[in-house]
Amino acid sequence: MDKPMNIFDIAGRAMSAQLVRLNATASNLANAGSVSGNENQAYRAIRPVFSTIVEKPGVATVKVDKVVTSDTPATRRxxxxxxxxxxxxxxxxxxxxxxxxxxxxxxxxxxYQNNVQVIQTAKSLLLETIRLGK
Structure with missing residues (x-):
């Protein structure tokens, strides 16, 4: 049996999902002005599809299920x-x-930055708790 998710697991998985989203956006922007000789070969934007992973009530994170191609048509010029x-x-x-x-x-x-802040806050709280225990 897997160990229960903690705050670092939850935020880390969320950061990974946002990184996939950011990479897809970078790919889309890189191809935004590209042209092709026919409609079928023209680049289409890609998007990640997320799903929620619920361990128990109040403990959930996200994962990327798949990356899909947009149905936005290519523009003829x-x-x-x-x-x-x-x-x-x-x-x-x-x-x-x-x-x-x-x-x-x-x-x-x-x-992504919000989840970085969650990890930093959790780390600070843990260190403060350890300091209080001494």
Whole structure:
């Protein structure tokens, strides 16, 4: 049987989940302006899907179940001079909303930082408790 989750396990798992979210956002932003010669090959944004892990009432954390591809369609743009243009002179731009990705990035970074603060506070409280016991 696994040992019960403690505050460090809970916050650590939450930080790992936010790191996956931040990596997905970085991938999306990196591909935001990319183009392709056809719609099927155009980059689509990716998103992690989280689920809750409940050990007992009041003790829960999060994990990444999977990473899914967005259904946001690629944008067709007429650019006959582009080397990837199809027979009609069109290229397909990645289905990524840069503004939404920036919001996602800020939110995941804040969530990560919140969990760092939880760990720092728990560590301080434990050290203070040990100091009081001496």
């Amino acid at each position: 007429h650019d006959p001079g582009h080397p990837l243009a199809d027979a009609n002179g069109d290229v397909w731009e990645a289905g990524v909303d840069s503004s939404a990705e920036l919001v996602e990035m800020v939110e995941s970074a804040r969530m």
